[in-house]
Amino acid sequence: MARLNRDQLLALARREITEISPQALQQRTAAGESFTLIDIRERDEFMLGHIPDAEFIPRGFLELQIEQAVFDRTAPVVIYCAGGVRSVLAARNLKEMGYENVYSLSGGFSGWVNAGYEFTVPTVLNDEQRIRYSRHTLLPELREAGQIKLLESKVLLIGAGGLGSPAAMYLAAAGVGTLGIVDFDDVDVSNLQRQLLHGTKDVGRPKVESAADRLHDINPDVNVVAYREPITSVNALDIIKDYDVVLNGSDNFPTRYLVNDACHFLGKPLVDASIFMFEGQVTVYQPAVPELGIEGGPCYRCLYPDPPPPGEVPSCAEAGVLGVLPGIVGSLQAVEAIKLLVGFGEPLVGRLLMIDTLDQSFRTLSIHRDPNCPLCGSQPTVTKLIDYEQFCGLPSNNGHEPVLAIG
Amino acid sequence: MATVYIPTHFRRLTGGQSKVTVDAADINSLLGALDEQYPGIAERLLDGDGEVKRFVNVFVNNDEIRTLQGMATPVGENDKISIVPAMAGGAVLRRRS
Numbered sequence: 001m002a003r004l005n006r007d008q009l010l011a012l013a014r015r016e017i018t019e020i021s022p023q024a025l026q027q028r029t030a031a032g033e034s035f036t037l038i039d040i041r042e043r044d045e046f047m048l049g050h051i052p053d054a055e056f057i058p059r060g061f062l063e064l065q066i067e068q069a070v071f072d073r074t075a076p077v078v079i080y081c082a083g084g085v086r087s088v089l090a091a092r093n094l095k096e097m098g099y100e101n102v103y104s105l106s107g108g109f110s111g112w113v114n115a116g117y118e119f120t121v122p123t124v125l126n127d128e129q130r131i132r133y134s135r136h137t138l139l140p141e142l143r144e145a146g147q148i149k150l151l152e153s154k155v156l157l158i159g160a161g162g163l164g165s166p167a168a169m170y171l172a173a174a175g176v177g178t179l180g181i182v183d184f185d186d187v188d189v190s191n192l193q194r195q196l197l198h199g200t201k202d203v204g205r206p207k208v209e210s211a212a213d214r215l216h217d218i219n220p221d222v223n224v225v226a227y228r229e230p231i232t233s234v235n236a237l238d239i240i241k242d243y244d245v246v247l248n249g250s251d252n253f254p255t256r257y258l259v260n261d262a263c264h265f266l267g268k269p270l271v272d273a274s275i276f277m278f279e280g281q282v283t284v285y286q287p288a289v290p291e292l293g294i295e296g297g298p299c300y301r302c303l304y305p306d307p308p309p310p311g312e313v314p315s316c317a318e319a320g321v322l323g324v325l326p327g328i329v330g331s332l333q334a335v336e337a338i339k340l341l342v343g344f345g346e347p348l349v350g351r352l353l354m355i356d357t358l359d360q361s362f363r364t365l366s367i368h369r370d371p372n373c374p375l376c377g378s379q380p381t382v383t384k385l386i387d388y389e390q391f392c393g394l395p396s397n398n399g400h401e402p403v404l405a406i407g
Numbered sequence: 408m409a410t411v412y413i414p415t416h417f418r419r420l421t422g423g424q425s426k427v428t429v430d431a432a433d434i435n436s437l438l439g440a441l442d443e444q445y446p447g448i449a450e451r452l453l454d455g456d457g458e459v460k461r462f463v464n465v466f467v468n469n470d471e472i473r474t475l476q477g478m479a480t481p482v483g484e485n486d487k488i489s490i491v492p493a494m495a496g497g498a499v500l501r502r503r504s
Contacts, residue, residue, distance in 0.1 A: 253495045274494040277415045281494060304493040306461035319415075354491065356412075358425055363412075365489060366469045 010085065013092040020103040022115040025078060035078045036070050038062070040090050041109070045082060049119045051112055054080070056122075056144070062090055063097065068140040073098045080105035080112070123148050129221070133175055141344040147175060151221065153341045154178040156243040158231060158259055160211040161185075162326030163249030163273055163333060165197040170334040172215040172222045176341070179215060180243060182227040183207045194323035231255060233385040236262040245337045248272045249330065253307040254388035260285060260300035261385055264375050269347075271336045272300065273329045278322050280329035280355040283367065284336055284348045287376065297349035301382070302370040307392040325357055411441060411488040420447045429488075434465060435478040437488065452490065462493040 004012065020028075029035060037054035039046055046056050057065050059081070070077055077099055081087040087104040094102045105111065113119055125133065125144060133147045142150075153176050157164045160183040168179055185207050187198040195207075202210035208226035215224050227239060231250075240246055240262050248259050248270055256272070263270040263285065270285040283303075288296030332353070339345040352365045374381045408428035413421050421427055422445075429444070431437035435457075442449035454460050458478065465472045466489040472480045482488065 251495060253493070256495060276494045279415045279494070281491070303464060304462045308460075308462040308493055352491070354412075354489065356425065363489070364469070365466050365471070365491065367464075367471065368474050370473075 010088060013088045017088060017091045017095060018103050019084070019088070019106040020078060021106050022112045022117060025103075025105065026115070026117055033076065035076045035103075037078050037080065038066070038069065039081075039109070040079055040087060041081050043124075045109075047122060047124050049109070049113070049121045051080065051109065052118060052120045059086055059090055063093055066094060066097070066099075070099070074100050076101040076103070078103045078105055081108045083110055084108040123152070125151075129175070132219075132221075136174070142342055146342040146344070149342050150175045150338065151177045153245070154180065154243045155337055155341070156180040156182070156240060156246045157249060158182050158246065158255065159249035159251065160195070160197055160207040161191065161249055161251065162194045162275065162321065162323075163330035164211075164247070165195045166327045166330035167247050167249065167334045167337070168197060168211060168215060169218060170331055171337060172218045172224075174334070174338055175219060175221055176337075177221070178223045178225060178243075180225040180227065180239070181208050181211050182229070182231045182239065183211070184228050184230050194321065194326050196327070231258065233258060233388065236385060237266060240268060241266055243268065245340050246270045247333050247337055249326075249333070253392045254394060256300060257307065257391060258385065258388045261375055261382060263287060264299055265385075267294075269340050270300075271333045271340070271348075273333050275321055275325050275329050277319055278325060278357045280325055280357075282329055282332050282336070282348060282353045282355070283351060284340070286347065286349045296369070296376070298367050298369045299373065299376045301375045302373045302377075303352070303367055305370070305374065310393050322357060325355075328357070329355060408484065409437065409482045409486045409488055411437070412490065414490050414492055416492055416494075417448060417451060417490065420445045420451070431482050433476075433478070433482055434467070434472055434480045434488075437482050438465075438478075464491045465489070466491065 037051055039050050039054040039056050040059040040062055042058055055069050057069060079087040079091045079102065084104060084106045087108060091102045091104040125147060136142045136147050137144050155171055155176050157168050157179065160168065160181050168181065171179060187202045187205050187207055187210055189203055191198060192200060197211045197214050198207060206228050208228045212224040212226055215222055231239060236258055246259065246263050246268050248256065250256055250259065260270060264287045267287050267289040272285055273280060273282040285299045286297050288294060336348055339347055350367055352367050354363045354365060369376065371377050408430050411427050411429055413425055413427060418425060429437050429440050431440050438449055438452060452459060452463055459465050467475060467480055467482060467486055
């Protein structure tokens with residue numbers, strides 16, 4: 001076996017792989033070619049700045065993790081390091097693994113910066129966060145970038161009751177940076193059978209207060225914003241506009257129509273769920289947002305154009321609910337929220353998940369946009385928030401009096 | 408015989424059964440046969456014009472009948488019919504006076 005010194009090995013590697021200059025990379029990208037950029041430097045180097053959209057895989061893990069980052073062996077891949085030496089050796093190994101279009105960036109990151117091109121200083125997890133979220137960052141669908149997205153995300157929960165409890169706790173544990181909670185109720189003993197945000201010691205306290213305590217205990221990273229007020233036509237748009245995703249855990253029809261309409265007007269995805277006795281329904285209402293290329297799916301009004309007359313559909317307060325049921329359904333809402341925030345998997349858009357805990361069946365039904373929907377159809381008649389109590393045949397309160405309990 | 412999934416709201420009309428089987432050629436005759444077997448279901452499901460109420464969806468397998476042929480949607484031997492009414496949750500709301 002030939003003995004090579006460092007320079008001979010580098011010379012050999014350079015003959016076998018193709019180098020690309022920062023200028024050529026920039027021009028070819030501008031011309032529409034797409035390259036996967038892999039930054040193979042050490043973590044402390046990456047943290048000081050990297051080429052935008054580059055994937056971080058330190059040299060020591062490159063061969064072990066490259067297949068998760070680049071599945072297609074024919075896809076063009078550009079490897080870079082600080083000066084263009086380590087990347088030559090790394091690229092040679094990828095070539096040996098069958099990657100056909102591997103380039104090494106000549107001059108590396110320094111060459112890129114010296115050429116005057118843009119770079120990004122990354123937000124990175126601190127040491128405590130790297131341990132706390134390690135089971136997330138191991139998942140190829142999340143990695144560190146996905147976790148950082150969660151930390152920068154804002155989710156609004158309508159209700160800190162049965163559905164809101166597990167959803168809020170899992171979202172807090174997952175590191176969603178801001179959790180807004182709308183609930184004007186106080187904790188009642190009859191809530192404790194299913195609303196795990198609150199404990200026996202919290203009876204009589206405002207739900208948003210005991211929720212904030214519990215969530216901060218789970219994860220001090222999370223900023224909890226409490227709205228101890230009913231959500232109404234007057235405040236809904238103002239409250240919802242700052243959030244990325246809304247989770248509906250409300251327990252009455254007027255609030256369901258209100259939140260649906262407000263999310264539609266603001267283009268916010270709504271993770272909707274409802275429960276009754278042993279049964280649950282979950283779906284995602286994603287409004288169309290053409291500017292962002294989001295086609296959207298059906299809304300609540302596509303599915304249920306009219307509310308049932310009062311009294312026709314019994315409530316949990318009258319008929320009861322298995323305490324574990326909201327635990328399952330609210331957890332599924334949290335899963336959908338995380339998928340939407342990070343952008344992986346298939347959200348439950350256009351699909352209605354039906355859960356029956358009696359025979360433990362999960363069924364998915366297809367739901368479609370209604371072209372005649374009064375809200376999201378081609379000729380909408382609902383163009384602003386309305387009086388939802390009146391719409392549902394209930395005493396009108398003009399959106400001011402807190403007659404609607406959430407739980 | 409098609410299998411009909413009965414939502415919790417209606418189970419008191421079916422003696423607590425969550426699934427019942429019905430022999431019918433289309434949704435119209437299926438709901439009629441269902442009401443004969445379990446009186447009261449049609450009243451809960453249909454409006455004055457004999458159409459499915461707007462806060463209830465009826466699915467044949469995965470698809471809602473309004474996207475198929477409505478009440479005339481054919482029903483096959485092994486089809487699964489789901490009745491899905493709107494559910495809200497826990498609050499007791501007072502009727503508009």
